[in-house]
Each structure stands twice: as C-alpha cells, then as structure tokens.
Amino acid sequence: MKIGCPKEIKPQEFRVGMTPDAAREAIAAGHEVLVETQAGHGAGFEDDDYRAAGAQIVGTAEEVFAKAGMIVKVKEPQAIERKRLREGQILFTYLHLAPDPEQTADLLASGATCIAYETVTDDRGGLPLLAPMSEVAGRLAPQVGAWTLQKANGGRGVLLGGVPGVAPAKVLVIGGGVVGTHAAKIAAGMGADVTVIDRSIPRLRYLDDVFGHQFKNAYATAGTTIKLAREADMIIGAVLIPGAAAPKLISRAQLSELKHGAALVDVAIDQGGCFETSRATTHQDPIYEVDGIMHYCVANMPGAVARTSTQALGNATLPFLLALAGKGWKQACADDRHLLNGLNVHAGKLTYEAVGTALGLPSIPAAEALTI
Structure with a gap:
C-alpha cells in the first residue's frame, strides 16, 4: 500500500503523522511511504531523515493525497484537506467529530474510510492512541x-x-x-x-x-x-x-x-x-x-512539544498502521475489535454512535460497515 503523510496545516501544529522510524518499518513491511516535503521539520525530522529511511519526498500535499491509499496525520483534516479525500481512501488520524458538524459532513461526503485515534480501545478499557x-x-x-x-x-x-x-x-x-x-x-x-x-x-x-x-x-x-x-x-x-x-x-x-x-x-x-x-x-x-x-x-496542546509528542504518538500508532496497510482496513478491523472501535466514518455512513448522538445524525454499528 502507498501510505501518505502530509504536513500538518492547523495553526501552530508542529507534529507529524509518521516518524522516519515508522516510515522505515512500513517500508520494510513492503509498503511505499510518501512524505510531503518539510512535514517533519517542526518536530525535528528533516527530509533527508525520511529519505534515509527509504521514503519518497513529494512537493505538495495534493500529490500525497492523490497517490496514497492511506493518509496518516495527527490532527483532524482541515477543510482544504477534506476536499482532497476520495472514496475508498483510508484516513488514520485524530478526528474529534462530536463537536464538529462541518468536518463530519465533509468526511461523510468524501466516501473515505476514517479511523479515529481517539476511539481505538484496548483490553483494559483504555484508549491506547489517545x-x-x-x-x-x-x-x-x-x-x-x-x-x-x-x-x-x-x-x-x-x-x-x-x-x-x-x-x-x-x-x-x-x-x-x-x-x-x-x-x-x-x-x-x-x-x-x-x-x-x-x-x-x-x-x-x-x-x-x-x-x-x-x-x-x-x-x-x-x-x-x-x-x-x-x-x-x-x-x-x-x-x-x-x-x-x-x-x-x-x-x-x-x-x-x-x-x-x-x-x-x-x-x-x-x-x-x-x-x-x-x-x-x-x-x-x-x-x-x-x-x-x-x-x-x-x-492541540501537545503540539507545543512536537518532538516528544510525535515520538510518543508514533510508538502507539505504528502497530495499527502496519495492520491497516498490510491487511487492508476491513480485515484489520475484523481481526481486531479494538481497531474496529476506531472506525467513525465509512462510505458516507457514520459508524460511531456517540458522535451520532452528539450531532443528531443516524449511525450504523461499525461491524455493519465491514459488509459495505
């Protein structure tokens, strides 16, 4: 799979969705990694660090979104980024949809499959990516x-x-x-x-x-x-x-x-x-x-200490990222109910009940989305 990592564009957001180490792991597993130029600069990771890991540096976010089957980010996609999402594409990032009807509407309209870090769970009832x-x-x-x-x-x-x-x-x-x-x-x-x-x-x-x-x-x-x-x-x-x-x-x-x-x-x-x-x-x-x-x-308080935050987040997300890229999102979510809990949007359907309740929108069970 082609994994894309664009530069964060939310104001004063210096974190990046993938570290060079994460890129190296994904490439070793047989995937391609596309990183927008200067995406890691705010966290102290330069383009040459990603090149040394085997990633391809591309000049624009548009190219990352156009070529990648999965987009890995930190913050929720901004309005211009949401317009670049397409049907069948995987978005793996923080979403925080409950207070954000505009983002929710755009993600539903995109047809993309959107998995939120903040609702992935673990066996102890925790939220390991949050x-x-x-x-x-x-x-x-x-x-x-x-x-x-x-x-x-x-x-x-x-x-x-x-x-x-x-x-x-x-x-x-x-x-x-x-x-x-x-x-x-x-x-x-x-x-x-x-x-x-x-x-x-x-x-x-x-x-x-x-x-x-x-x-x-x-x-x-x-x-x-x-x-x-x-x-x-x-x-x-x-x-x-x-x-x-x-x-x-x-x-x-x-x-x-x-x-x-x-x-x-x-x-x-x-x-x-x-x-x-x-x-x-x-x-x-x-x-x-x-x-x-x-x-x-x-x-985005953790953005103030971008290097520490990026490394901590990368350590937590890497196993899930590799599962999504290696198996495809449906098989990865079918194999891991905790990852399935991270599914918030798929093919124009809201798949997280609490978000639907907060926004007054209908939702379907995440497991049902596996059949769509």
Whole structure:
C-alpha cells in the first residue's frame, strides 16, 4: 500500500503523522511511504531523515493525497484537506467529530474510510492512541496554567508552589483519568495544593493507593465541584467521554463565584470543552478572559512539544498502521475489535454512535460497515 503523510496545516501544529522510524518499518513491511516535503521539520525530522529511511519526498500535499491509499496525520483534516479525500481512501488520524458538524459532513461526503485515534480501545478499557497525547497534555496543563496565572497574563499573580511563609496555589483537577492523573502529579510536584475529583470510586481508590498524600481526591458531585472551584486558583478540565462531546461542568453563571484571575485550563477542548465559556484557541493566542476568569483552551496542546509528542504518538500508532496497510482496513478491523472501535466514518455512513448522538445524525454499528 502507498501510505501518505502530509504536513500538518492547523495553526501552530508542529507534529507529524509518521516518524522516519515508522516510515522505515512500513517500508520494510513492503509498503511505499510518501512524505510531503518539510512535514517533519517542526518536530525535528528533516527530509533527508525520511529519505534515509527509504521514503519518497513529494512537493505538495495534493500529490500525497492523490497517490496514497492511506493518509496518516495527527490532527483532524482541515477543510482544504477534506476536499482532497476520495472514496475508498483510508484516513488514520485524530478526528474529534462530536463537536464538529462541518468536518463530519465533509468526511461523510468524501466516501473515505476514517479511523479515529481517539476511539481505538484496548483490553483494559483504555484508549491506547489517545493515552500518549493525554499524558503529554496532562503534564503540560499545570505548566501552562502556572503561566496563565502570572499577573502580566491577566491571572491572579499566584506562584503555583508558593514560598516559605506563603501558601501554595490551590489546583482543582476535574477528572482522574490519564490527563487528570498526569496533571495532578506535575502540579503536586511543583508544590501546589492539589485535589482531583472523579465520579469513579474505583479510580479514586486507585489514585489514593498509588499516590497517597501527594494530592487529595474527592467524589465529583455538582456541589463538591463548585465548592472546590470557588477555592481554586487553577482548575484543570480533564474529563473525557470517548467519542462524545465533553459535559459542561462549570457554567458561565458560576464564573462569578470563582476567584478573580483564576485560570481555567480546558484539556477537553478537542471534544468541545468542559467549561461553558470554553472556545478553542491556538498556541499563538492561547488565553482569553471571561468575567475576570482566564481561559487557556489550546486545542492541540501537545503540539507545543512536537518532538516528544510525535515520538510518543508514533510508538502507539505504528502497530495499527502496519495492520491497516498490510491487511487492508476491513480485515484489520475484523481481526481486531479494538481497531474496529476506531472506525467513525465509512462510505458516507457514520459508524460511531456517540458522535451520532452528539450531532443528531443516524449511525450504523461499525461491524455493519465491514459488509459495505
């Protein structure tokens, strides 16, 4: 199969869909790899690195899309990229369709087969292709939140770890999954007073067993959430419902109850955000203020550390990429129910129920798509 890797064109996105090592593995397995020139530059991978791996460098994205049977990316295809997709082509990337009706409509119209990293599952109930970026975003969240809290940026002017004689900042992490756990670890490591809330008792038990007194945890009722939010200098939104739109856990009306200049870091923004006042921002213009509360809602946070993120993502996606290229998407998905869970769109049909529910669109079971 010809595998194509175009350069990412979303603003301030420096990651790339395939590393040179991944290209080498795919070529060793008998496939051709086409990489758009300079696609890896932002992550520190140059054209010569891909050539040394055996990949072919092509001059334009149009050529990549025209020649490749499978397109491998990082971020959801932008409008111009969606127009280049064709019937029968495989798209393997993050999609986050639930809050994005325009992208969904375009992918359905393309006739392409679209497999979303964020809904591929594993035997432990995890999301193995989302996890590495969740780890990166979680570890970045306290870092960018600490920057947002600086007075020059509109924040409260609070140092996360405090100093002797001055209390540290209070950090509330909403959601105790991969993002929340990594955010809490880093925030606590920076000296903050951290509380994680979640609705899963087993998850809270795990956090308590593993991390002990490094940070506190509590059950996430609506009352507990707003009580702790009122006390917090920073609130990190780390809630995920796989494939679906994130729930809105702090309303605009409740912003008046928060500390003036508090920082909201919404890591769930790819799925629509978990604060009512969240809207996607970019690394170039990352923060904004609503009712005296600072919001950091960059939709591709891991892109800020593109080399680390690209390597982590490439490690996770490579086995699935090789299966799709080697077997074809139908056989690969028939052999692996977890990969099948990644199927979101095929031949003009929506194949992920949570997306259909979020957008008010009909969907079919992914297994049914195998017969189309």
